[in-house]
Amino acid sequence: MADPEQGNQTFVTEFILLGFGDLPELQTFLFMLFLVTYILTLVGNILIVALVVTDQQLHTPMYFFLGNLSCLEICYTSAILPKMLLSLLTKENGISLSGCFLQFYVFGSLACSECYLLSMMSYDRYLAICKPLHYGALMNSKFRIQLAVGSWISGFVADAFTSLMASQLTFCGPNTIDHFFCDYTPLLVLSCSDTHTTERVMSIIGTMCTVPPFLLTLTSYICIIATILKIPSTTGRRKTFSTCSSHLVVVTIFYGSLMTVYLLPKNDILRDQNKLFSVFYAILTPLLNPLIYSLRNKEFRAALRKAVSKFVPLLRTQRIQALF
Numbered sequence: 001m002a003d004p005e006q007g008n009q010t011f012v013t014e015f016i017l018l019g020f021g022d023l024p025e026l027q028t029f030l031f032m033l034f035l036v037t038y039i040l041t042l043v044g045n046i047l048i049v050a051l052v053v054t055d056q057q058l059h060t061p062m063y064f065f066l067g068n069l070s071c072l073e074i075c076y077t078s079a080i081l082p083k084m085l086l087s088l089l090t091k092e093n094g095i096s097l098s099g100c101f102l103q104f105y106v107f108g109s110l111a112c113s114e115c116y117l118l119s120m121m122s123y124d125r126y127l128a129i130c131k132p133l134h135y136g137a138l139m140n141s142k143f144r145i146q147l148a149v150g151s152w153i154s155g156f157v158a159d160a161f162t163s164l165m166a167s168q169l170t171f172c173g174p175n176t177i178d179h180f181f182c183d184y185t186p187l188l189v190l191s192c193s194d195t196h197t198t199e200r201v202m203s204i205i206g207t208m209c210t211v212p213p214f215l216l217t218l219t220s221y222i223c224i225i226a227t228i229l230k231i232p233s234t235t236g237r238r239k240t241f242s243t244c245s246s247h248l249v250v251v252t253i254f255y256g257s258l259m260t261v262y263l264l265p266k267n268d269i270l271r272d273q274n275k276l277f278s279v280f281y282a283i284l285t286p287l288l289n290p291l292i293y294s295l296r297n298k299e300f301r302a303a304l305r306k307a308v309s310k311f312v313p314l315l316r317t318q319r320i321q322a323l324f
Contacts, residue, residue: 012171012190015100017093019084019180020275031088037287038081044290045070047304055303061139062128063300065121066293068148072117073286076110079103080181080282087180097171100182105163107181111258111281112209113155118251119213119220120147125244126220130227158209162202169193179275181282185261206262214255221248246292250285257281 020030052058052067083103087093095103124144127135166184169191177186184202188195221244228241257280294300 012173012175013097014094014175015097015171015182015190016176017083017087017095017180017182018176018178019087019093021093027088031085034081034088034283035085037283038077038085041077041287041290042074044294045073045286048290048294048300049074051300051303051307055306057299058303061124061144062121064144065117065124065148068151069114069117069121069289069293072110072114072152073289076107076114077283077286079107079110084180095182100177100187101163101167104166104182104184104187105159107282108159108162108184109156111155112158113152114254115209115213115258116151116154117148118254119216120151122217122220122224122247122251123147125247126223129224129244155209158205162205165198165201169195169198179278181278183261183278185274203263210255210259210263214259217251217255221251250288250292253288254281254285 020026023030048070049067052063052070080103083095124139127138131138162184166187169187170193171190172192174190177183177190179186188199188202224244225241228244257277261274261277261281
């Protein structure tokens with residue numbers, strides 16, 4: 001609500017997302033780069049979901065969580081990239097106040113959910129590698145569904161508080177956001193309301209969404225690495241460590257860039273680099289996740305080959321029928 005003491009002051013009804021407008025000579029290149037990235041992200045994650053659902057060999061806890069992660073990544077990138085691509089193509093950078101808060105809520109909720117889901121995936125790997133004899137009993141169908149649903153709900157509930165508080169702020173100009181999506185830090189800078197309480201609440205919720213899942217993920221991988229080092233076979237040790245290390249790289253990129261943007265004290269250097277760090281967790285990790293978590297896995301590659309072998313003869317049959 002507007003403060004009556006502010007008189008006839010004009011209030012903002014639209015924001016301008018600057019995006020990468022400070023690089024006019026790279027607009028075409030950035031459009032093509034992000035378009036290809038978006039297409040590859042969608043194709044890779046949709047393929048994972050399709051195979052996990054249809055192939056019986058992939059009906060395991062690991063692929064159950066991977067399917068959830070891929071669904072999340074599809075929604076995650078679609079909350080940002082289509083609008084950014086449209087801005088790069090048409091130079092139309094405006095976004096309504098309601099549209100900005102909707103993007104802020106959806107993206108923030110999915111980012112928080114991804115933190116918890118990645119920690120659940122690392123916990124699943126911990127049980128599989130460190131407690132293999134009890135893995136089937138511990139990671140049963142009911143428990144893994146509870147973990148996945150809890151991860152999704154936690155993100156949307158947590159970010160509901162930050163979005164509600166942000167929606168109570170007053171914006172009376174300027175309306176230019178130096179970012180490629182509506183994020184809470186640049187939004188708070190533009191508010192003409194007192195934002196101290198909002199900043200504290202957002203910092204607390206941001207910490208809850210990142211630090212506990214990160215610590216769980218870190219602890220899980222420390223235990224996994226300690227177990228791997230005890231494997232007597234050099235080949236088995238190398239194989240297991242290769243898979244886990246690639247997972248750890250993606251997790252490190254995601255959490256590292258996320259914490260840099262939202263948790264570290266803001267100085268001029270970090271503030272200027274926020275957009276770059278945001279590209280890592282908002283665009284790069286959704287592209288890398290299908291490559292790291294699936295294509296390096298033999299079971300997934302076998303399922304993919306089986307699906308392609310069924311699909312290719314079908315195409316050939318359709319072409320022959322079309323000729324006659």
